[in-house]
Structures are given as C-alpha cells and as structure tokens.
Amino acid sequence: MALEHAILVSLAERSASGYDLARRFDASIGNFWKASHQQIYKVLGRMEAQQLVEASLVEQDGRPDKKVYAITADGRLELARFSATPTPPEVLRSELAVKLRALPFGDRDAVVASVRARRVQHEEKLAYYSESSQRFYPDAEHVPQDQLGSWLVLRGGILAEETGLAWCDEILQALGAER
Amino acid sequence: MALEHAILVSLAERSASGYDLARRFDASIGNFWKASHQQIYKVLGRMEAQQLVEASLVEQDGRPDKKVYAITADGRLELARFSATPTPPEVLRSELAVKLRALPFGDRDAVVASVRARRVQHEEKLAYYSESSQRFYPDAEHVPQDQLGSWLVLRGGILAEETGLAWCDEILQALGAER
DNA sequence: ATTCCCATGTAATTAGTTACATGATTCG
DNA sequence: CGAATCATGTAACTAATTACATGGGAAT
Numbered sequence: 001m002a003l004e005h006a007i008l009v010s011l012a013e014r015s016a017s018g019y020d021l022a023r024r025f026d027a028s029i030g031n032f033w034k035a036s037h038q039q040i041y042k043v044l045g046r047m048e049a050q051q052l053v054e055a056s057l058v059e060q061d062g063r064p065d066k067k068v069y070a071i072t073a074d075g076r077l078e079l080a081r082f083s084a085t086p087t088p089p090e091v092l093r094s095e096l097a098v099k100l101r102a103l104p105f106g107d108r109d110a111v112v113a114s115v116r117a118r119r120v121q122h123e124e125k126l127a128y129y130s131e132s133s134q135r136f137y138p139d140a141e142h143v144p145q146d147q148l149g150s151w152l153v154l155r156g157g158i159l160a161e162e163t164g165l166a167w168c169d170e171i172l173q174a175l176g177a178e179r
Numbered sequence: 180m181a182l183e184h185a186i187l188v189s190l191a192e193r194s195a196s197g198y199d200l201a202r203r204f205d206a207s208i209g210n211f212w213k214a215s216h217q218q219i220y221k222v223l224g225r226m227e228a229q230q231l232v233e234a235s236l237v238e239q240d241g242r243p244d245k246k247v248y249a250i251t252a253d254g255r256l257e258l259a260r261f262s263a264t265p266t267p268p269e270v271l272r273s274e275l276a277v278k279l280r281a282l283p284f285g286d287r288d289a290v291v292a293s294v295r296a297r298r299v300q301h302e303e304k305l306a307y308y309s310e311s312s313q314r315f316y317p318d319a320e321h322v323p324q325d326q327l328g329s330w331l332v333l334r335g336g337i338l339a340e341e342t343g344l345a346w347c348d349e350i351l352q353a354l355g356a357e358r
Numbered sequence: 359a360t361t362c363c364c365a366t367g368t369a370a371t372t373a374g375t376t377a378c379a380t381g382a383t384t385c386g
Numbered sequence: 387c388g389a390a391t392c393a394t395g396t397a398a399c400t401a402a403t404t405a406c407a408t409g410g411g412a413a414t
Contacts, residue, residue, distance in 0.1 A: 017392095017393075017394090018393080018394065018395090019391095019392065019393050019394075022393095037393095037394085037395090038395080038396085041394065041395060041396095042395090042396095045395095060392090060393095063391095063392060063393075064392060064393040064394080065393080065394095066392085066393060066394085067393090067394085
C-alpha cells in the first residue's frame with residue numbers, strides 16, 4: 001500500500017499530528033493521493049506498531065492535546081526501499097468514461113451536465129496549481145534541487161488539468177453543447 | 180460502485196459470459212475501468228440476484244459450458260438512472276508522484292528507471308489507441324452518432340497518454356537523464 | 359511434456375468508505 | 387447561539403486484491 005509511503009514522505013518533510021496529516025491530504029499531498037482522517041489514524045497506528053513512525057504527546061492550552069508523529073530511522077529505510085521499487089501501472093477508473101460509453105442507453109443532457117461540472121473542476125484546479133507554481137517557483141528554469149520533486153509533481157498536475165479541460169471541450173463540442 | 184455500471188454498459192453493447200467480460204475488462208472497457216475476473220464473477224452474482232442481468236446456460240462441445248449474461252429491463256433502467264447521476268470527482272492516486280516527492284529521501288536512479296518504464300507504457304498505449312482510432316474511426320469529422328461515446332473515450336485515452344508521455348519527458352529532462 | 363486458452367468459482371485478507379462519537383475553543 | 391476549527395478515534399460495511407482450486411482441449 002502506498003498510503004503508508006505517502007505518509008512517510010509527508011512526515012519526512014515535517015513531523016505532524018494525524019489531524020495535520022489529514023489536512024495535508026486535503027491539499028498538497030491530496031493533489032495526488034487522497035485519504036480520509038479515519039484511514040490516516042488507522043494506518044498511523046499500524047505504522048507506529050511497526051516502528052516506522054513514533055509519536056510524542058504534545059500538550060496545548062486552549063486546544064486539545066495532540067500526538068505529533070515523526071518518521072523513525074526504520075521509516076526512512078522503508079521510504080528509501082519503496083523509492084527503489086518498480087512502479088506498477090496506475091489503475092485508472094473513469095466514471096465519466098463509463099457514462100460516455102453509456103450514452104446510447106442513458107441521458108445525454110445529464111451527461112453534458114456532468115461534463116460541464118467536470119470542466120469547472122478542472123478550471124479551478126488549474127487556476128490553483130498555476131497560482132502555486134508562480135508563488136513557489138517563480139523561476140521555472142532554476143528550481144532548487146531539493147524542491148525538484150515537488151515541482152515536477154506540480155507540473156504533472158498542471159498538465160493533467162489542462163488535458164482534462166481539453167477533453168471536456170472536445171466532448172462538449174462533439175455533443176453539440178455550449179461550454 | 181461503478182463496476183456494476185461498467186458491466187451493464189458492456190452487456191448492453193453485447194451479451195457475454197463472465198469470462199468474456201473479464202477479457203473486455205482487459206482491453207476495451209479496461210482502458211478506463213480495470214477489474215479482475217474474480218471481482219467480475221462476484222459482482223455478476225449479486226447483479227443476477229438484483230435482476231439487473233440474467234444468465235442462460237450455453238452448452239458447448241470441446242469447450243466448457245458457459246453462462247451468458249444479458250442485461251434485463253431493470254438493468255437498462257438502472258443504467259439510465261446512473262447516467263443521469265452527478266459524477267463525483269475522480270480520486271487520483273499516483274504512486275509515481277509519491278516517489279517524486281520522496282526524491283530527497285530516496286533513490287534517484289531508481290526513480291529515473293520508473294519514469295523510463297512509465298514512458299514506455301505511455302508510448303505503447305498511445306500507439307495502440309492511435310491504431311484503434313485509425314481503424315475504427317478513419318474519418319474523425321464524421322463519427323456515427325451511436326459511436327460518439329466510444330470515440331470520445333478513445334480521444335480521452337489518447338490525450339491522457341500524450342500528456343503522460345510529455346510529463347515523463349519533463350521529469351527525465353529535469354533530472355538530467357536520457358530518454 | 360508443457361504451456362496457453364477456455365471457463366468458473368471460493369477463501370482469506372487488505373484497503374477504503376460511511377456512519378457514529380466526543381468535547382473544548384474560537385469566530386461571527 | 388450556532389457554526390467552524392482543533393483533535394482523535396471506533397464500528398460497520400463495501401470494494402478490491404491475492405491466493406487457491408479445478409479440469410478439458412488445443413497448440414508447440
């Protein structure tokens with residue numbers, strides 16, 4: 001499972017509580033790996049038992065106590081091991097594609113509505129990624145070595161959203177619908 | 180769950196045995212929805228109980244008997260209902276992105292190897308899609324109405340593979356690696 | 359002789375989702 | 387006063403993967 005590894009990466013970048021991680025999995029990491037807080041707490045528990053991470057209780061005033069997790073030496077080893085592993089092809093599941101294929105048996109207008117909604121999502125994500133790109137990497141030609149990975153992931157996001165947008169436009173045009 | 184609906188689409192296009200479906204989920208449908216034969220048989224059983232599909236036993240000589248499944252009236256209703264449903268955003272999980280993000284803590288050469296392997300996969304799929312496109316839709320300007328959905332799905336595949344390829348090239352260039 | 363294709367499943371396990379649960383503080 | 391944020395979980399369920407299981411025929 002790669003959720004463990006996504007968590008290890010995130011903790012290697014900076015220690016965090018389960019709650020913090022859940023927020024990261026809603027934003028930065030969440031851009032390429034989604035996870036709910038329930039799932040995160042469950043996996044964190046298992047990872048602590050495996051000594052990939054260790055928790056320290058931090059008391060706070062005015063706020064609930066929290067358990068801050070840090071990656072351990074074992075965790076770093078596991079992350080390096082994972083990094084050296086061949087990457088299986090990604091499993092894609094496109095519900096929109098199922099609905100397109102179902103067009104002859106379904107509701108054309110409703111599918112158009114789904115595509116329009118998807119188009120808006122792509123536009124929003126693209127705007128968000130573009131802004132992040134300008135803010136964090138103003139000079140695309142000279143990205144610091146230690147941020148190369150994050151930059152490349154962001155680039156992947158931008159490319160994917162642009163493509164998604166282009167696909168939506170092709171679909172809408174082919175179905176004779178306005179944007 | 181949309182596996183049910185992917186099966187319904189496939190059976191609406193043409194009745195099939197579980198084995199046939201498994202092969203379709205390795206090729207055409209499998210291009211946007213993956214499923215193993217075990218999963219397919221299990222879901223088919225449930226769908227038969229729900230009367231979304233019905234099976235008829237076909238005896239063959241020289242080959243094992245097979246159960247050919249056909250979509251029922253209820254199945255068609257369910258498919259139409261599904262088609263009219265809003266489509267939730269796709270949950271993306273990119274193990275390659277996790278590994279890119281893990282670059283500072285991992286094995287750079289191994290990640291380059293993963294990207295090269297991924298690049299080959301994209302090239303192969305793109306070649307396969309392009310060939311399908313030319314074979315089944317030689318005139319892209321005049322795709323028959325009843326094949327519009329399939330054509331658009333294929334277009335989505337082509338766009339996605341082209342983008343994946345471009346991303347791999349960006350990564351390899353940024354990491355100073357040859358293709 | 360061995361492997362591939364046809365054909366259908368069960369069993370065990372892991373991963374992920376949805377629903378439920380609690381409780382303090384801060385902001386409008 | 388109500389909603390949002392911070393903070394952590396359990397329980398029940400659904401979906402998916404991996405391993406196991408069988409057996410005939412056709413091709414190399």
